[in-house]
Amino acid sequence: MTQRLTPGTAVMLVIPPLLWAGNAVVGRLVHDLIPPITLNLIRWILAFVLLLPLAHGVLRPGSGLWPHWRRYAVLGLLGIGLYNALQYMALQTSTPINVTLVGSSMPVFMLVVGALFFGAQVTRRQLLGALLSVCGVLLVLSRGEWAQLLAFRLVPGDIFMLLATLSWAFYSWLLSRTTEPADIRGDWAAFLMAQMVFGLAWSGSFAGAEWAAGRTHIEWGWPLVAALAFIAVGPALLAYRCWGVGVQRAGPAVAGFFVNLTPLFAGVMSAAFLGETPRLFHGVAFLLIVGGIVVSSRR
Secondary structure (H helix, E strand, O other), rough: OOOOOHHHHHHHHHHHHHHHHHHHHHHHHOOOOOOOOHHHHHHHHHHHHHHHHHHHHHHHOOOOOOHHHHHHHHHHHHHHHHHHHHHHHHHHHOOOHHHHHHHHHHHHHHHHHHHOOOOOOOOOHHHHHHHHHHHHHHHHHHOOHHHHHHHHHOOHHHHHHHHHHHHHHHHHHHHHOOOOOHHHHHHHHHHHHHHHHHHHHHHHHHHHHHHOOOOOOOOOOHHHHHHHHHHHHHHHHHHHHHHHHHHHHHHHHHHHHOOOHHHHHHHHHHHHOOOOOOOOOHHHHHHHHHHHHHHHHHH
């Protein structure tokens, strides 16, 4: 599934990492204000309400959703119920450098999952592209000093992020399988709503378990309200829309390399918020990551 990238497809695949970087930053900022799985549930409830005027027809009894409910239930589990909940859980206990470092393994997960479960062939160009992109991510995370990576240790949050990355790899490959009716697949709002119906059910079940464990404290205020508004509109609706289109056009293996832009964008955002001046290694890392994307996508 190695295809050439058009400028439009590249833009579609760049927008999600940008918004997901903001999602990680916001998730870390509010981790003391709301339990992580509850945060994921409220995020998708808000996204559901915003999307309802555009895609309410898919919920009707006679729509194409119900004959294919098993597929949408799996997509809702992987992409909505698990991925962000696990990421928010990771941000509770793991440091930002560990979370982004573990998340940078996405291209490898994409290639392995594709080869083992979807019959995809891994080319030398894809392996080289993965190596270049991961080197760029490591350069950013180490701030140009490779010795910092020697202190890397796995904590429970890193395990959660590994599971989140694996979940997203399966979700992305399943997106490339077009088995649903054209009236749903051709309408991005209906396609996301079909996943969201089941994703909310999964998220609600997981949140119920969190509440049963005694994690119910929420500190309402403008910081939390603003954070919820951002993650519901940007990382939820807009990012999922762009990612779905990008995966369909370029294929999951190529799209997976764009995920490596997330820690780069997160580093830039952190630099902006902390007042740090960009350094030379930021530019070198950007060239490595983009170079990996270009190499992996060439025929």
